[in-house]
Amino acid sequence: MIKNIGSNTQLKKISSIIAYRAFSKATSVDNRFKCSLVQKYAARREYASKQPPKLTSETYSYVKRDEKYKKLTEQDIEHFRAILGKKGSLITDEVPSDLDFYNEDWMRKYKGQSKLVLKPTTTEQVSQIIKYCSEQNLAVCPQGGNTGLVGGSIPVFDEIILSVANLNKIRSFDDVSGILKCDAGVILENADNYIKDNGNYIFPLDLGAKGSCHVGGVVATNAGGLRLLRYGSLHGSVLGLEVVLPNGEILDSMHSLRKDNTGYDLKQLFIGSEGTIGIITGVSILCPPRPNAFHVSFLGVESYEMVQKVFQKAKNELGEILSAFEFMDKKSLQLTKSHISSPEPLEDEYPFYVLIETSGSNAEHDSAKLETFLSSAFEEELVLDGTVSSNESEAKNLWSWREMIPESSAAGGGVYKYDVSLPLKDLYSLVDAVNEKLEAAGLSSITDESKPVISAIGYGHVGDGNLHLNVAVRTYTKDVENCLEPFVYEFVSGKKGSVSAEHGLGFQKKNYIGYSKSDQEIKMIKQLKNIYDPKGILNPYKYV
Amino acid sequence: MIKNIGSNTQLKKISSIIAYRAFSKATSVDNRFKCSLVQKYAARREYASKQPPKLTSETYSYVKRDEKYKKLTEQDIEHFRAILGKKGSLITDEVPSDLDFYNEDWMRKYKGQSKLVLKPTTTEQVSQIIKYCSEQNLAVCPQGGNTGLVGGSIPVFDEIILSVANLNKIRSFDDVSGILKCDAGVILENADNYIKDNGNYIFPLDLGAKGSCHVGGVVATNAGGLRLLRYGSLHGSVLGLEVVLPNGEILDSMHSLRKDNTGYDLKQLFIGSEGTIGIITGVSILCPPRPNAFHVSFLGVESYEMVQKVFQKAKNELGEILSAFEFMDKKSLQLTKSHISSPEPLEDEYPFYVLIETSGSNAEHDSAKLETFLSSAFEEELVLDGTVSSNESEAKNLWSWREMIPESSAAGGGVYKYDVSLPLKDLYSLVDAVNEKLEAAGLSSITDESKPVISAIGYGHVGDGNLHLNVAVRTYTKDVENCLEPFVYEFVSGKKGSVSAEHGLGFQKKNYIGYSKSDQEIKMIKQLKNIYDPKGILNPYKYV
Structure with a gap:
């Protein structure tokens, strides 16, 4: 049962209730995350229509197959079979439903018509495949965990699907520097577990889809996720990449240096490029030490202006331990109420709600900082009511009020x-x-x-x-x-x-880039696409 | 007087000595930094030869002026005068010594032969200048604070010097998000002071040359500096740039969004490009909240292996408050002894020394964490002896043992x-x-x-x-x-x-890039240079 610490008249209660409430072991925190994410993933599958999706080419009939791309032949398939060698690395339309997982997106909003999925096991194989595709003008759709939300990871027409799922090895982890090197197809959660078990580190990014998405995929889409506030963007934490370029050449930039000022930082171009100028096959990334303690609090706030003030105060006072600052409006919570069995976080309704998570190396210190922060936020009337988790299950419950909003709003x-x-x-x-x-x-x-x-x-x-x-x-x-x-x-x-x-842009937002980028920027983005992929074989019909 | 907390037999003393020693107000900390940096800057000027430097073209006689570049004419100067308008924005060789500051580097190791310095006051003027230079094949050396160490910011021959020193306005600062937008020529220390005074933020980078170097210059050279361990690289914290391209076009990418996945992240190419593919005229950067408390400790360690172990332990136990981890060997300290009047940090000599700085939002918490960390580091015999600053002047003294090494080693x-x-x-x-x-x-x-x-x-x-x-x-x-x-x-x-x-590479390391980058990477770097600056007018004879 979550205790209510709030209301202006009960200020003195706060300290006794908050004091040392952290659920302090990393393992249990992980379980919490895992549960809520599995829940989220399952919810997504439920949320999507049970009907198979319509073909993208039917839903968006204005998009036409570009006839410059060759149609797949038996000879092509034989060529790929020779490259891949072992059975199971190549899926054809012999049993058409075998292709569905790769042709359909997570939300079942899009469906491609690929007749071939290739699952190479080495970077060299990826290189040979792409070299051949380039020579033959065969279009390719690179695919990671296929958890994207904008139709970027599935073909639009008959592009060959190149899945990196079998490139799934941890290459190395240095437990002094925290630098992880792994294949692109390593599942995010596996990477995170590996570095937790081998030195108590944490992957600097977390996502609802962590049990399915790939490390290479999150880099290719420059995913943000739940830890961005704390650990910054992948442009800062990725140290090196291995990329197969659209002509099949391998760009080995698997550096493991925090500082290297020798030339333009090429890898940056591939972070967020959504498979349009290269296929990421390896990632080198700097991982921070894993926090030992997490606290979650849920607050009622009068206005959006106050939400901003609370944020500013939290940044200043919680400083280095602030790891999430989420907000939701009254209607978000009202919609969620009918879809959640957990007790409501606060007794009364407020125009806005804020969820604050802290994570740090010392539970007592974090708890004390949170207490001081909340006490003064109440005193200054920035916050009208609030509650703080006292254990893992309460924290999970508080998070669920934020995490269930997407489903609830669709119901x-x-x-x-x-x-x-x-x-x-x-x-x-x-x-x-x-x-x-x-x-x-x-x-x-x-x-x-x-x-x-x-x-x-x-x-x-x-x-x-x-x-x-x-x-x-x-x-x-x-x-x-x-x-x-x-x-x-x-x-x-x-x-x-x-x-x-x-x-990202993917298929869905390809035509909307002009709302965020100037003509000049779009011109330069297209220029880069043309330079690296002059034949346009990588992930066509998308991005720009 | 700094107290010695070390030696294995005195473990129990540690807690009483360390407890609450932080010098906790940001203002005093700033003074400390300012002093030591001013000292460092002065030291550099002393360290450099009193003799004027030889011309770079004499010292490195194998480098020849590329005759594809037009030689400056009176008509060109008149054209620039018309663009710049007001007096003082243009320096010619009327009084030759007026040009020395711009033609010579900080270390007086290199000297160019430019006859013209242009100091535009608007981005539009920069654009017009570069457009003209491109049309006329006039080579240009972009210059910020001219504090670089590899001869990157001064001309090699007669390149026109384009100084951004007069582009020196803070454009905006959002004290909720911490996003600063400013001209490229704003001095780093001024930027840092501005955001300190307007919301208690800190620039996510600090440098010995902060009193002279420019915000645009640190971005153009991807400077690392003293806060990288804590705040990460500029690739993560720069949110947007305004750049004048080699054809004179203005790329306005002054975004202020932490998350924006609409196209390749173009700005990344200019971070660390050293003025070779564009002149940065504006910077948008995310600044973190300013820590309230700093602690400095200085430790004696048995071996480099132990240094690594202490680092690993510090990362795990000091976690989010660790802001510097510097090491030096015994000879570094021995050389420094004869050039420093401060009391020695430790009584005995050790093979290696470690300086640890923490900074955080709560002095008591930080002190307690440091105490716990040091106690157990002593117990585990990772550290043989150590001392902790109890006030600003002691902290400054401890830092000076690290900061004086460069000069001492040259003496x-x-x-x-x-x-x-x-x-x-x-x-x-x-x-x-x-x-x-x-x-x-x-x-x-x-x-x-x-x-x-x-x-x-x-x-x-x-x-x-x-x-x-x-x-x-x-x-x-x-x-x-x-x-x-x-x-x-x-x-x-x-x-x-x-x-x-x-x-960076600059002039000094242009020919050494092959030791850090593969042929494939160098090919791609050169390709980008040729695409953006096909005439090669920006910062020639350098970088690649």
């Missing part, structure tokens, strides 16, 4: 999802603007079931400037879509935000 | 300096190998003054894998140089290290 019939970055001060104004627009158009009502839209809700990673805008609907209509788009993108563009904070 | 007559990155386990073996080689060649002796070499010493940023190898000599000889080179570079190359950890 009324459907959801339009936007993943945007905005300057902090403008972050929530998008949600207000969308609700106003929907109401003005007479499309939205929480109670009137004849209206297509229930409400727009906002939540996300305030710490990273990343808003998830979900428009919960009873039914999908063209009117709603026209009301939302391009309005949302124009709004984000007007505030110099990003239309894709963490999910 | 015997001269010094060959190498700034390399190596895998941690191999870091010190380079020093041993060099000393063995020098001794075997009969070139080295600490006592015999007829030998050219005194000794090779090793010190540096263990936390970053960055070794400073200084070969202290009585006199420079060709024999010593031939004994050291290419041996040092080959050694570093053999361990997959970097021949330039933080100083």
Whole structure:
């Protein structure tokens, strides 16, 4: 049972309740994460339609197969078989359903028509495959764990799928420097467990899909995830990459140096390139020491302005131990209520809620810092009510109120999802603007079931400037879509935000890059694509 | 007076001595840094020869002016005068000595022959200047604070010097997100002071030259500096750049988003590009909250193996508050003794010394963590002796033993300096190998003054894998140089290290990149240079 520490009149209780509540062993914390993530993953599978997805080429009939790409022949397959050698590394359409996992995305929103999946076991094999594809003009869709959300990891037409799933070895781990070198196909959770067991380190990135996604995939998509606030972006922590270029050449940049100022930092181009200019086959990454203690608190806040003030205060006072700062609005919590059996974190309702996680090397110190911070936040009336986890299961419960929002917002019939970055001060104004627009158009009502839209809700990673805008609907209509788009993108563009904070461009957002990048930037991005992949064989129909 | 907490028999003393010794106000800490840096800067000027440097073209007579570049005419100068308008933004050779500051490097090792310095006040002016230079084939040397150590910021021949010193405005600072936007020519220390005074933030990089170097310059050279261990590299913290490309186009990528996955991360190419593919005119950077408390400890250690163990332990136990981990060998300290008036940190001599700095949000907590860490390091016999600063002046004294090494190692007559990155386990073996080689060649002796070499010493940023190898000599000889080179570079190359950890390539290391990068990487680096600067007008004769 979570105790309620809040309300302004109960300030003195805080210290006694908070004191030393950390669940302090890394192993149990991991279980907590694992549980909630497995739950999340399962939820996603449930959330997706049970119907097989329609072919992408049918849903988006304006996209046509580029006839410059050769169609696969038996000779090609024989050539690949000779490269790969052993059985099981090559999947054809002999049993068509064998291909479904590779042709369909996680959300079952997209479906490709590939007739061939290749699963090389060495970088050399990847190189030989790509060299042949380049010579033969065969289009290739590189694939990691296939957990992407923008249709980037599945083919659009008949591209050959090159899965790195069998490139799955830890190459080395230095327990003094914390530098991990591994194949691209190592599952994120396996990498994290390995470095936990071999020196008590932590992978500097965590994701809902950690049990399925690959290390190479998170680098190729520059995934953000749950630890970005604390450990920064992959552009800072990746030290080296091994990449097979679109002509089949292997770029061996598997460096393991924190400092190296000898030439342009080539690897940076491949971080977030979504398989369009090279296939990442190896990753060298700097991992930080694993924190020993985690605390989670859940707070009620009066306004978005106050959310920002709490964030600023948390950064200053919790400083080096602040590891997550998430917010959600009242409607997010209201929608979640009907889909969650856990006790509510707070007795009363508040316009906004904040979830703060700290992680550090000393549970007592962290607890004391949190106590001081919360006491003064109450005193300054930045926070109206709050609770702090006293054990693992309470922490998990608090996190679940944040993690269940995506499913809950879809449960009324459907959801339009936007993943945007905005300057902090403008972050929530998008949600207000969308609700106003929907109401003005007479499309939205929480109670009137004849209206297509229930409400727009906002939540996300305030710490990273990343808003998830979900428009919960009873039914999908063209009117709603026209009301939302391009309005949302124009709004984000007007505030110099990003239309894709963490999910990437893939197939879904290929045409929206202009809302976040200038013509000049797009010209330079296309220039790089043309230089590295002049034949355009890598991941076509996507990105730019 | 610094108290000695060490020796194995005095373990119980530690706790009473360490308890709450932090000098806890940010302002006083800043003064400490400022003092030691001013000292360092002054020292550099003293260290450099009082003689004006020889022309680079004389010292390195094999480098010839490329006749594809047009020679400056009066018409060109008139054109630039028209662009810049106001007086004082353009320096010609009317009074030749006015050009010296811009033509000579900090160490007075290189000297260019430029007849014109341009100091635009707007990005638009930079754009117009570069557009004209591109059309006219006029070579340009971009210059920031001119504090580089590899001859990268001064011309080799008659290149026009484009100084960004007058682009010196803070554009904006968001005290909620910590995002600073400023012109490239803002002095690093001014930027740091500004964000300290406007929200208690800290610039995520610190340097000896902070009072002179520019924000744009540190980004263009991907400077590492004193805070890298804590705040990571600029590739992680720079959020956006404004760059004038070699054809004069302005690339406006002044984004202020922590997360933005819409296309290749173009700005990364310019971080560390040393002015060869564009001139950085604006920087957007994420700044962390300023720590409130700093502690410094100085420890005696038995072997380099133990240094590594102490580092590993410090990372795990000091975790989020560890902000510097420096090491030095016995000879480094011996050389320093004769050049420093401060009391010695430890009574006895040890084979290796470690300086640990912590910085955090709570002085008591940090002190307690340090105490626990040191007690157990003594118990486990990882550390033989040690001392902890109890106030600002003691901390400054401890730092001075590390900071005075560069000067001290040169005081015997001269010094060959190498700034390399190596895998941690191999870091010190380079020093041993060099000393063995020098001794075997009969070139080295600490006592015999007829030998050219005194000794090779090793010190540096263990936390970053960055070794400073200084070969202290009585006199420079060709024999010593031939004994050291290419041996040092080959050694570093053999361990997959970097021949330039933080100083960059510039003019000095242009020809050594092959020791750190493969042919494939060099090919790709040259390809990028040719794409962005096909006429080669930006910073010629350098980098690649």
